[in-house]
Every structure is written in C-alpha cells, then in structure tokens.
Amino acid sequence: MPDKGDSRPWIASEAGVEAKRHAPATARNRDAIANILTRVLPENGAILEIASGSGEHIVHFAHRFPELQWQPSDPDPDCRASIMAWAADADLANIAPPLDLDASAADWPIGRADAILCINMIHISPWAATEGLLAGAGRLLAPGSPLYLYGPFRIAGRETAPSNMAFDQSLRSRNPEWGLRDLEEIEREARSHGFALNEVIDMPANNVSVILRKAR
Numbered sequence: 382m383p384d385k386g387d388s389r390p391w392i393a394s395e396a397g398v399e400a401k402r403h404a405p406a407t408a409r410n411r412d413a414i415a416n417i418l419t420r421v422l423p424e425n426g427a428i429l430e431i432a433s434g435s436g437e438h439i440v441h442f443a444h445r446f447p448e449l450q451w452q453p454s455d456p457d458p459d460c461r462a463s464i465m466a467w468a469a470d471a472d473l474a475n476i477a478p479p480l481d482l483d484a485s486a487a488d489w490p491i492g493r494a495d496a497i498l499c500i501n502m503i504h505i506s507p508w509a510a511t512e513g514l515l516a517g518a519g520r521l522l523a524p525g526s527p528l529y530l531y532g533p534f535r536i537a538g539r540e541t542a543p544s545n546m547a548f549d550q551s552l553r554s555r556n557p558e559w560g561l562r563d564l565e566e567i568e569r570e571a572r573s574h575g576f577a578l579n580e581v582i583d584m585p586a587n588n589v590s591v592i593l594r595k596a597r
Contacts, residue, residue, distance in 0.1 A: 410585065422446065433460065461479040485507070495526055498529045515528075519595070534563070
C-alpha cells in the first residue's frame with residue numbers, strides 16, 4: 382500500500398522477480414504490527430488478511446506465527462501474483478494461495494476465519510469497501526474473534542497530525558472516494574455487524590491499531 386508522502390504505491394523488488402511488488406512502508410511497520418498481533422491473535426486457527434497487497438506483510442507474519450494458517454486475499458490479479466511470488470520465495474507451508482476477494486462484495490470466497498486483518502486499505506478505497514469489510518467480517522467471525530485494522534484515522538478529540546492532513550488531501554486529489562475515515566463512523570458501522578471496539582493503540586508515523594471483537 383502507498384506510504385504517506387509517496388505517490389508511488391510500489392517500487393521494483395530488489396529480489397529481481399518480475400511478479401514481486403515491494404511496498405516501502407511494509408519494512409517499517411511490520412514488526413510494530415506483529416508485536417500487537419502477539420496479544421490479539423488466537424493461539425491457532427486460520428487468519429484471513431483482506432487486501433494483502435504485495436504479500437510482504439503476510440509472509441512476515443507467517444514467519445512470526447508459524448502455528449497459524451495464513452490466508453491472503455486481494456482483488457487485484459497483479460497483487461495476487463506478487464503474493465504468490467513472495468510466498469514461494471519464503472517457502473512456508475502455512476500460507477495458502479491468495480483469494481480473489483473484493484471486500485465490498487456481498488459474498489466472499491471463504492466460509493470462516495478465526496481472525497481477520499486489514500492493513501492500510503480503508504483510506505485508499507471507497508467507503509463501500511469498509512462497509513463490505515465489516516459486513517463480511519461479521520459473517521465469518523465467531524463471538525470473541527478479532528478484526529484488526531491498521532492505518533491513519535481521524536479520531537474525535539484528537540488533533541489530526543499535519544502529515545495525516547496532507548496525506549488526506551493527497552488521497553482525495555487522486556480519488557475523491559479515498560481519504561482518512563473517522564474512527565467513530567467505523568465504530569458505528571462495526572456495531573451494526575455485531576462488533577465492539579476493544580482497543581485503539583497508537584503506532585509509529587501517526588498510525589493506529591484498531592482492535593474490534595465480535596460481540597454477538
């Protein structure tokens with residue numbers, strides 16, 4: 382996914398494999414995210430990632446959490462090719478082939494998951510994708526299971542960092558349906574699908590981790 386202040390979503394992989402994409406932000410945030418996931422994810426089960434992008438995050442997490450089964454997904458065929466290339470290079474048995482999954486679709490090609498992750502998608506997609514993400518997670522997850530979100534958000538009572546304001550303007554100039562979302566609006570939509578907000582954790586570079594849990 383694109384990094385703040387960088388108009389290029391991807392750069393060529395130094396690995397030299399044509400299918401691979403490289404998201405510069407991944408190397409900077411993957412360990413911080415994994416540290417949060419250590420206390421969020423179940424001890425075993427299937428973890429679905431929505432909008433896996435280049436595939437670098439899920440490969441890193443599969444290394445960190447070998448006892449979990451990882452299911453990447455992305456609606457973009459070039460991203461799915463990149464995911465497969467990174468996964469093949471990692472040679473890990475706990476990464477499944479990526480699904481062609483559009484978060485905004487009414488039906489997803491998967492029947493269950495024990496946790497769902499969505500990293501840096503909400504601000505670079507239409508609001509319908511967030512609505513679909515929350516609806517789909519509500520269908521798949523059992524009570525108590527987590528939905529983990531990561532990215533920049535607007536939060537009531539907090540001043541939005543200048544870098545996030547500039548990023549929001551840049552996103553909206555590229556696509557008027559993109560932009561930073563109000564966390565309170567996400568929480569309201571999540572409640573309608575049976576979720577409760579469990580925790581909001583400040584992360585580097587003015588991002589946050591948002592942990593929602595299925596309440597019913």
